[in-house]
Amino acid sequence: MTPDKNFMFALVLGILMALTTPTLAALGEIRLDVYVSLFTLEYFAAKAILRPRLRVRDPVAITLLFLFLLIVALRVMEVLGVAPLS
Amino acid sequence: MAKRDSSTRTIEELDEKCKLLLDVIDERREVSVQDVVSRAVRKGFKDYEAAKALHKLKMKGLVDLMDPEPPRRFTSYLTSSRCTWFWLLTFIVILTILTIYVFPQITPFIYLRYALGSIFVLYLPGASLIELLYPKEHDLSQLERVALSMGLSLALVPLTGLALNYTPWGIRLDPVVAALSVLTVTLALGAAFRKYLYHKLKHGV
Amino acid sequence: MGCRSLERYNCLGISLLAFGATVTPFFYFIMSNVPLTALGVSIMILGAVMALTPINPVPKPAVRGLLEGAMLSLEGLLEELDLSERGYYVAHEDGLVYVYVPSSKAEPPNVDSKPRSLVVELKGQPYLVLIPPASALAREYPSTSLEDAVSTVLVDLAELCSGVRVAKGPGYIRVELKRPRGRRAPSRFKRVLGSLEACVTACLAASALKRPVYVSSEVEEKGWRRVTLEVA
Numbered sequence: 001m002t003p004d005k006n007f008m009f010a011l012v013l014g015i016l017m018a019l020t021t022p023t024l025a026a027l028g029e030i031r032l033d034v035y036v037s038l039f040t041l042e043y044f045a046a047k048a049i050l051r052p053r054l055r056v057r058d059p060v061a062i063t064l065l066f067l068f069l070l071i072v073a074l075r076v077m078e079v080l081g082v083a084p085l086s
Numbered sequence: 087m088a089k090r091d092s093s094t095r096t097i098e099e100l101d102e103k104c105k106l107l108l109d110v111i112d113e114r115r116e117v118s119v120q121d122v123v124s125r126a127v128r129k130g131f132k133d134y135e136a137a138k139a140l141h142k143l144k145m146k147g148l149v150d151l152m153d154p155e156p157p158r159r160f161t162s163y164l165t166s167s168r169c170t171w172f173w174l175l176t177f178i179v180i181l182t183i184l185t186i187y188v189f190p191q192i193t194p195f196i197y198l199r200y201a202l203g204s205i206f207v208l209y210l211p212g213a214s215l216i217e218l219l220y221p222k223e224h225d226l227s228q229l230e231r232v233a234l235s236m237g238l239s240l241a242l243v244p245l246t247g248l249a250l251n252y253t254p255w256g257i258r259l260d261p262v263v264a265a266l267s268v269l270t271v272t273l274a275l276g277a278a279f280r281k282y283l284y285h286k287l288k289h290g291v
Numbered sequence: 292m293g294c295r296s297l298e299r300y301n302c303l304g305i306s307l308l309a310f311g312a313t314v315t316p317f318f319y320f321i322m323s324n325v326p327l328t329a330l331g332v333s334i335m336i337l338g339a340v341m342a343l344t345p346i347n348p349v350p351k352p353a354v355r356g357l358l359e360g361a362m363l364s365l366e367g368l369l370e371e372l373d374l375s376e377r378g379y380y381v382a383h384e385d386g387l388v389y390v391y392v393p394s395s396k397a398e399p400p401n402v403d404s405k406p407r408s409l410v411v412e413l414k415g416q417p418y419l420v421l422i423p424p425a426s427a428l429a430r431e432y433p434s435t436s437l438e439d440a441v442s443t444v445l446v447d448l449a450e451l452c453s454g455v456r457v458a459k460g461p462g463y464i465r466v467e468l469k470r471p472r473g474r475r476a477p478s479r480f481k482r483v484l485g486s487l488e489a490c491v492t493a494c495l496a497a498s499a500l501k502r503p504v505y506v507s508s509e510v511e512e513k514g515w516r517r518v519t520l521e522v523a
Binding site: 027034037038040041044048049068072 | 219240241244245248252
Binding site: 287 | 519
């Protein structure tokens with residue numbers, strides 16, 4: 001029986017995030033933006049491959065994309081020496 | 087070969103040349119491109135005008151161009167003109183590697199390195215992933231493809247760097263160039279294979 | 292809005308979202324623990340995804356059973372009227388797709404309006420007008436991409452196959468169905484409307500293209516079925 005695409009998306013996403021979080025924690029990663037960036041990439045990768053249907057336009061994707069862009073912008077500013085990322 | 091698509095779409099917005107060419111094709115529903123151009127030239131077209139009008143008709147979906155002998159195997163598909171994008175991508179990757187390791191680091195080669203390096207990092211990885219995920223031409227518009235390619239490159243490249251950080255090689259020039267080259271070409275090869283599957287289905291080979 | 296109006300799966304999603312939203316600030320501001328904060332964020336993401344996912348109220352085997360039942364019913368009618376010519380799938384303004392079955396070999400019908408009776412006569416040719424099994428599904432699941440629409444109905448909704456690939460050519464559409472698992476269509480139905488999977492695909496194609504479509508051929512090979520639809 002083919003599993004439901006939407007259920008597979010939630011399952012795959014859950015597994016990816018469950019693997020990512022302890023792996024990064026074990027590697028001693030203490031920057032929250034690294035975790036959020038990886039969650040964002042995993043979300044979009046799983047969505048692109050599994051293409052689930054959602055009730056409404058995707059607010060999770062919009063929020064994660066906004067956070068990702070914010071993180072990238074702050075990192076770039078930190079590299080340029082304009083503003084430190086706390 | 088050119089074939090008239092029996093669509094009821096309006097042809098009123100077409101210019102005179104396109105309408106004339108449509109009549110030429112309509113005389114015989116399926117005809118070779120060479121035949122169409124020679125008939126059009128006899129009716130007063132220049133050959134490049136006929137080719138341009140034919141391209142316009144194809145874009146509007148009123149005419150479809152078919153290959154009378156489409157490639158049957160993946161290797162012949164890969165070496166056909168349908169995979170020009172793949173070879174162009176591979177060429178740019180190779181050229182970028184050459185500008186880094188072979189070309190002298192002086193003007194104007196250094197500017198070539200900057201330009202190719204930007205494309206190599208900011209566009210190619212995302213573009214190959216987009217081609218893999220959306221192999222059909224009509225899945226996305228050209229503008230969407232370009233925008234998504236740049237966005238996905240911004241995601242893929244840091245991810246590659248993050249992965250390299252935990253390897254013995256670290257984030258240095260050689261590992262980054264190697265990793266991005268392998269990633270880009272592998273994704274492009276996967277995309278070519280997916281496109282080949284759709285090509286096989288369309289042409290019934 | 293209580294959990295009665297939402298499926299349990301969605302309620303669980305909302306609960307996870309609320310749980311994550313509560314513990315995340317606690318882990319970040321009070322415990323100052325980044326991995327636990329990240330865990331809270333991941334729970335929120337998962338909860339949001341589950342809350343936003345639509346659930347099929349009708350199980351897939353039930354959808355398949357309904358389609359197969361409709362197929363058997365039409366088989367009886369076609370057998371009684373001794374019809375065996377290919378039917379043309381035509382979408383009308385009401386969103387439904389109708390199949391025009393000619394009594395003898397005929398051109399695709401040129402129809403402007405919805406049929407008003409079971410038998411219509413067009414240019415002297417009588418046609419039996421049927422509503423195929425997937426007609427209403429074509430109205431419920433419109434999509435800009437035919438491949439997405441066919442995949443949604445055949446794979447997600449009815450589980451009639453496990454994968455779909457669609458390629459369009461000049462005047463035809465070729466659809467490849469991976470591991471089709473519908474019940475073998477009765478002979479008369481198959482001759483007139485195609486297999487059940489082909490029938491569903493033709494309905495969706497006619498609805499998407501707004502042009503008459505008919506099932507031209509079906510070929511089975513190595514776990515794949517290739518259906519060719521001709522577009523009139």
